[in-house]
Structures are given as C-alpha cells and as structure tokens.
Amino acid sequence: MLAKPSKAYSDILNDRSAFPLAIFARDAPSVVKAQVLAGGRGKGKFNSDGKGGVRIVSSPKEAFESASNMLGYNLTTKQTPPEGLLVNKLYIYKSVDIADEFYVAITFDRDRYMPVLLISDDGGVNIESNASRLQRFWFNLYHGITPEITSYIQAQFGFSDKEMAPITHILHQMVKLFREKDATLLELNPLVRTPDHEFFCLDAKFNFDNSAKFRQRELFALEELEPGEEDEYQAAQLGLSYVRLEGNIGNVVNGAGLAMATNDLVTLCGGKCANFLDVGGGATKETLSKAFDILQRDTRIKGILVNIYGGIVRCDMIAESIVSAASAIGGFKVPVVVRLQGTNSEKGLKLIQDSGLDNLVVEADFDQAAEKIVKLTETS
Structure with a gap:
C-alpha cells in the first residue's frame, strides 16, 4: 500500500521506505493500482488527469507523478457513483509479461x-x-x-x-x-x-x-466500508436493520413487514421515505437513541415517523425509551410523529404526551400518522 505523498520528490527518492522496492527496479516496470471497492478501474477515469486507475510505471519519477494524480482524487468507473470514489490507497507490484x-x-x-x-x-x-x-x-x-x-x-x-x-x-x-x-x-x-x-x-x-x-x-473484521455505509454498519452493531432510501421522511419501526407497510402508506400519502430502519423486538433506550442519532445526522430528513407495534415489546417501555433517547440527543430537530399500537399502547402514548418534548406528536391511527408526518414534512 502507498500513502499519499507528503515529502518532496527528491526526499522520497532518498527514502526508499516510502515506496515498495519494486518501484526502484529501474529495468523492471511496475503496476500502480487504485484501491477502491469497485471494478472496472483500468477503464475508469480520474478527475485529476483523466487517466485510468491501473497504470504501468517504469521509474520512481513516473511512479511519483502517477501517485500524485491518483491519491486524494476521485476515480469513476462503470461500478462507482457518477461522482466516483475517493482514492486513499494504492497497490504497487512488479509488472508481469502476459501471454x-x-x-x-x-x-x-x-x-x-x-x-x-x-x-x-x-x-x-x-x-x-x-x-x-x-x-x-x-x-x-x-x-x-x-x-x-x-x-x-x-x-x-x-x-x-x-x-x-x-x-x-x-x-x-x-x-x-x-x-x-x-x-x-x-x-x-x-x-x-x-x-x-x-x-x-x-x-x-x-x-x-x-x-x-x-x-x-x-x-469480517477486515471489512472496509463503502462511502455512505457507515450508518448501516453502526446500526448493525446494535442489532438494527438500516437501509438508506431516497426520500426525506425517516422511519423507525419494529418488524420488516411493518417497515414495508409504513413505506407504502407514506408513499400513498404523497411522501417519500428516507430509510428502512427496523429496531426489531429488542428496542431499548440504547438502540432507539442510536436510531434517532443516525436519522438526525441525515440532512435530507425533514420529519420522522415512529411506528411501533407492541407485542414482544411493551409500548410503555418504548415510550420511555423514546423520551430518554430524545433527552440523550438534545431533543428532536425535526417533527416526529409517534404511533404506538399493541400492549400498553394507551399508557405509552400518554407518557409521550406528558413528556413536554417539542416537535413530538402522538397518533394511534396508522393512516392518520402517515398523513401527519407527510404534512409536517412539507411545511418544515
């Protein structure tokens, strides 16, 4: 691997530890490869010099020039987003004659x-x-x-x-x-x-x-995350299932089926969900705090719908966790509609109503909850 050059070229030439030894075999060309989580690097293009992500170099000077135009720049291939991926690592190995x-x-x-x-x-x-x-x-x-x-x-x-x-x-x-x-x-x-x-x-x-x-x-401890996957990884560490979508309404639900139904109903009401976030049957203060923290960091989100069905988990416990989580993150920055149904749902809704938290609305009816968050999102 090769780190981004920070020394003067003459200093690097005198310090061979800065480059793999293969680079200094002047009579043996080497290959410099951009290390990104996408294929098609050879036919890709850098936003620096328009060249590809796999290059053959024949001298230390040429290696330095290539590295300078690769490290810290974006490489775009058929498998990357349109803006490309930032290259922070290079792999260098001796060139091989290919038959x-x-x-x-x-x-x-x-x-x-x-x-x-x-x-x-x-x-x-x-x-x-x-x-x-x-x-x-x-x-x-x-x-x-x-x-x-x-x-x-x-x-x-x-x-x-x-x-x-x-x-x-x-x-x-x-x-x-x-x-x-x-x-x-x-x-x-x-x-x-x-x-x-x-x-x-x-x-x-x-x-x-x-x-x-x-x-x-x-x-899996060796896994490198793609850009934008940090939230999914952090959620997974707490047993949450998080999938990023394209809308502006954040969802917190318990159960994959309820998540899909919530997404469909929000869409039917004219809104668009920003995520699929399933806290599962083990929703706690810690997991809900993390869920809200993930959503509040997402600048796209203009409102949050919490849709919980209390079966394995009691609704009053969920309500206590929501209030505690809100306090832990300094309150809600966007409108939040909470819909609770199931075990102790009335008790849970009352706990939230009596909490005095700003930007927090309770609604027991599923349809009404979806309509409210869409309207609040449009006006926020």
Missing part, C-alpha cells in the same frame, strides 16, 4: 442449488462484454473439483500436463476457501499465463455471506 489472460470464478448457481466454476480464456477488462464465452462446471461442494472436471478443463483450454499442476492447485484452494469461509463469490480476473508458462493472479474479488459473520469474525 494469456483467464477469468476463473466460483459462485452459487441458485437455479441448481449448487456451486459452479466459471472459466474463460478471455479474461481481463473485457470479461463483462464477453460473458457468453464463460465455460460452466457444476460441482458438489463436498467432493470439490473432481479429476473428471480438471480433465475436461485441460481439454477445453489446451493446458499442458505441466500447466495443469498449478491450475489444479489453484482450483482446489479456491474450493477450500469457498467452503471454509462461507464465500458467495471468488473471482480471479485476470489469472495470467506468462510466456514461461507460469501463472499469476493479478487481481481478485471475494464476496462472503453476511449471514455467516458470527462464524467469520476475523474475516
């Missing part, structure tokens, strides 16, 4: 309920436009890649017996990783063959099952 590029991946075929190995001899930056050339090999996760499959791969792609040894090893290691780490996608692109018939993986993309976080704690 052939292959695409190799393992994922799940959900139609067949089994994993599938995907291989193409047209890997690299054009794989998405040449997906029709992918060869598919379905296999049993327990047995892995069998000799029959490797024999077919050798015949299909013309690998020699000597070349099949590293290819087979790579495939077996991919299956092992896929199985042991609860992966949903392992993608090597490109896996290249050199003129000397050696194989190198020049880039890779791995996806893992979010439902397996409890089994893969060390793995």
Whole structure:
C-alpha cells in the first residue's frame, strides 16, 4: 500500500521506505493500482488527469507523478457513483509479461442449488462484454473439483500436463476457501499465463455471506466500508436493520413487514421515505437513541415517523425509551410523529404526551400518522 505523498520528490527518492522496492527496479516496470471497492478501474477515469486507475510505471519519477494524480482524487468507473470514489490507497507490484489472460470464478448457481466454476480464456477488462464465452462446471461442494472436471478443463483450454499442476492447485484452494469461509463469490480476473508458462493472479474479488459473520469474525473484521455505509454498519452493531432510501421522511419501526407497510402508506400519502430502519423486538433506550442519532445526522430528513407495534415489546417501555433517547440527543430537530399500537399502547402514548418534548406528536391511527408526518414534512 502507498500513502499519499507528503515529502518532496527528491526526499522520497532518498527514502526508499516510502515506496515498495519494486518501484526502484529501474529495468523492471511496475503496476500502480487504485484501491477502491469497485471494478472496472483500468477503464475508469480520474478527475485529476483523466487517466485510468491501473497504470504501468517504469521509474520512481513516473511512479511519483502517477501517485500524485491518483491519491486524494476521485476515480469513476462503470461500478462507482457518477461522482466516483475517493482514492486513499494504492497497490504497487512488479509488472508481469502476459501471454494469456483467464477469468476463473466460483459462485452459487441458485437455479441448481449448487456451486459452479466459471472459466474463460478471455479474461481481463473485457470479461463483462464477453460473458457468453464463460465455460460452466457444476460441482458438489463436498467432493470439490473432481479429476473428471480438471480433465475436461485441460481439454477445453489446451493446458499442458505441466500447466495443469498449478491450475489444479489453484482450483482446489479456491474450493477450500469457498467452503471454509462461507464465500458467495471468488473471482480471479485476470489469472495470467506468462510466456514461461507460469501463472499469476493479478487481481481478485471475494464476496462472503453476511449471514455467516458470527462464524467469520476475523474475516469480517477486515471489512472496509463503502462511502455512505457507515450508518448501516453502526446500526448493525446494535442489532438494527438500516437501509438508506431516497426520500426525506425517516422511519423507525419494529418488524420488516411493518417497515414495508409504513413505506407504502407514506408513499400513498404523497411522501417519500428516507430509510428502512427496523429496531426489531429488542428496542431499548440504547438502540432507539442510536436510531434517532443516525436519522438526525441525515440532512435530507425533514420529519420522522415512529411506528411501533407492541407485542414482544411493551409500548410503555418504548415510550420511555423514546423520551430518554430524545433527552440523550438534545431533543428532536425535526417533527416526529409517534404511533404506538399493541400492549400498553394507551399508557405509552400518554407518557409521550406528558413528556413536554417539542416537535413530538402522538397518533394511534396508522393512516392518520402517515398523513401527519407527510404534512409536517412539507411545511418544515
């Protein structure tokens, strides 16, 4: 990894710890890659010099110039937002002579309920436009890649017996990783063959099952968040389910079904929800405080609808938590409509009414609550 240059160029040349040693092999070109959570970097463009996110450099000076136009600037690709992603890290490695590029991946075929190995001899930056050339090999996760499959791969792609040894090893290691780490996608692109018939993986993309976080704690501890995902991550740490939407009305509900119904009703009333935030059955002062804090930091939000059905959780406890949470965050900055139904709902609504909090409205009826928050949002 390479940090943003802060020294004068002459100082950096004299301090080789500032760059990987490969950069200083003047007779061996190196590759500089922007490290962002998106594909298509090679064909992308920086807002600094219009060049791509993967560059070949042949000298320390050229490396410094490239790094200066990459670090701290936005890279736009087909997989990034229109404004691109900020590049704070670079990866530098020695350049490799390439004879052939292959695409190799393992994922799940959900139609067949089994994993599938995907291989193409047209890997690299054009794989998405040449997906029709992918060869598919379905296999049993327990047995892995069998000799029959490797024999077919050798015949299909013309690998020699000597070349099949590293290819087979790579495939077996991919299956092992896929199985042991609860992966949903392992993608090597490109896996290249050199003129000397050696194989190198020049880039890779791995996806893992979010439902397996409890089994893969060390793995998920390495996760880097995409821009805008910080709130979702913080909410998940407290057991909240948060999804950012495009509107200006924040929602706090308990239950995914109630969240979808609330979103639909707000839309029917002429509003648009800014989020899906499910506090679940374990709503507490801590979780509600965090929920309100997340919503109040969102500058798009002009109003909040709290829609809670008290079954597992009592409505009076929810009301106490709302009042405590409001005090903890210094009160509500936008109008908040609270609708409580279920166990002790009347007691809960009275607790909120008697709290004396500003910007807080109670409404027992679902339709009326949705209409009120839409109107309050329009006038705020």
